[in-house]
Amino acid sequence: MRRADRLFQITQYLRGRRLTTARQLAEWxxxxxxxxxxxxxxxxxxxxxxxxxxxxxxxxxxSAFDLPPLMFSPDEIDALVIGMRxxxxxxxxxxxxxxxxSLAKIVLALPKDKRDFVENTALFAPSFHIDxxxxxxxxxxxxxxxxxxxxxxxxxxxxxxxxxxIIWPLALYFWGGGWSxxxxxxxxxxxxxxxxxxxxxxxxxxxxxxxSGKRLADFVRAVRKDQPPHRYQDSA
Numbered sequence: 508m509r510r511a512d513r514l515f516q517i518t519q520y521l522r523g524r525r526l527t528t529a530r531q532l533a534e535w536x537x538x539x540x541x542x543x544x545x546x547x548x549x550x551x552x553x554x555x556x557x558x559x560x561x562x563x564x565x566x567x568x569x570s571a572f573d574l575p576p577l578m579f580s581p582d583e584i585d586a587l588v589i590g591m592r593x594x595x596x597x598x599x600x601x602x603x604x605x606x607x608x609s610l611a612k613i614v615l616a617l618p619k620d621k622r623d624f625v626e627n628t629a630l631f632a633p634s635f636h637i638d639x640x641x642x643x644x645x646x647x648x649x650x651x652x653x654x655x656x657x658x659x660x661x662x663x664x665x666x667x668x669x670x671x672x673i674i675w676p677l678a679l680y681f682w683g684g685g686w687s688x689x690x691x692x693x694x695x696x697x698x699x700x701x702x703x704x705x706x707x708x709x710x711x712x713x714x715x716x717x718x719s720g721k722r723l724a725d726f727v728r729a730v731r732k733d734q735p736p737h738r739y740q741d742s743a
Contacts, residue, residue: 508536508537510546513536513538513546514546514549514550516535516536517532517536517543517546517547517550518550518555518567520532520535521557521565521566521567522567522569524566525566526559526563526564526565526566527564527565527566528563528564528565529543529544529547529561529564529565532565544561547565555567556568578617578618578621579617579621581624584617584621584624584625584628585624585628585630587610587613588610588625588628588630589628589630589631589632591606591607591609591610592606592630592631592632593632594606595607595632595634596632596633596634596637597632597634597637597642597645597681597686598642598645599642599643599644599645599646599649600642600643600646601646601649602646602649603642610625613625641703641704644703644706644709645679645686645703647709647711648676648679648688648703648709649679651676651711652676652677652678652679654714655675655714655715655716655717656676656711656712656713656714656715657673657674657675657676657693657711657712657713657714657715658673658674658676658709658710658711658712659671659672659673659709659710659711659712660672660673660674660701660706660708660709661706661707661708661709662701662705662706662707663705663707664705669707670694671694672692672693672694672695672699672701673692673693673694673712674688674690674691674692674693674694674699674701675690675691675692675693675715675721676688676689676690677689677690677691677722677723677726678723678726679703680700685702685703685704686702686703686704687700687701687702687703688700688701688703689723689726690726691715691721691726698725698726698729698730
């Protein structure tokens with residue numbers, strides 16, 4: 508990627524997000540964090556109102572800076588369409604409906620000569636092999652995460668043993684062939700992940716607090732410290 512293109516991409520990322528770290532930019536652009544710091548400095552010197560600092564994150568003061576709307580390229584349209592189609596196939600009924608509505612809005616925002624790109628995108632995510640109950644359960648978990656509601660699981664672990672757990676659902680992760688729940692497990696007093704296809708029954712229980720040390724960011728830090736994350740699998 509040419510440096511000019513990279514600077515433009517950084518500007519777009521900073522415009523579209525509340526706060527973006529140098530590490531995130533480095534990963535997205537496949538460069539070092541030192542390169543990102545240098546690019547941020549040069550953008551600031553050129554008059555782009557970048558706010559923030561190293562180690563915290565950056566953003567652009569939108570009230571002082573703006574660019575005209577940009578049009579999607581064919582590759583970007585492909586990415587949007589396959590993303591929406593995957594959500595429709597794997598995301599549960601409510602997210603599927605929202606994905607369809609979002610895609611319709613994107614089509615309306617495109618000029619007429621580019622709308623055909625959406626219909627002609629030959630990337631698909633078939634849903635006929637997916638159990639409908641799976642999507643409904645996914646939606647229940649998503650709602651529980653949003654409401655910070657504990658779930659009581661009847662679960663079969665990696666060794667085939669039936670177990671009951673009360674968990675604080677923190678996030679859902681899609682691995683390409685299935686979903687896992689990232690959670691704080693009240694039963695084990697530690698973080699655990701649970702495969703959705705091993706959940707045999709699930710009922711909401713009580714609300715859980717926003718407690719330091721038991722949040723999603725804490726889960727991610729714990730897993731990164733313990734690679735591979737044996738402690739956080741569903742077998743224990």
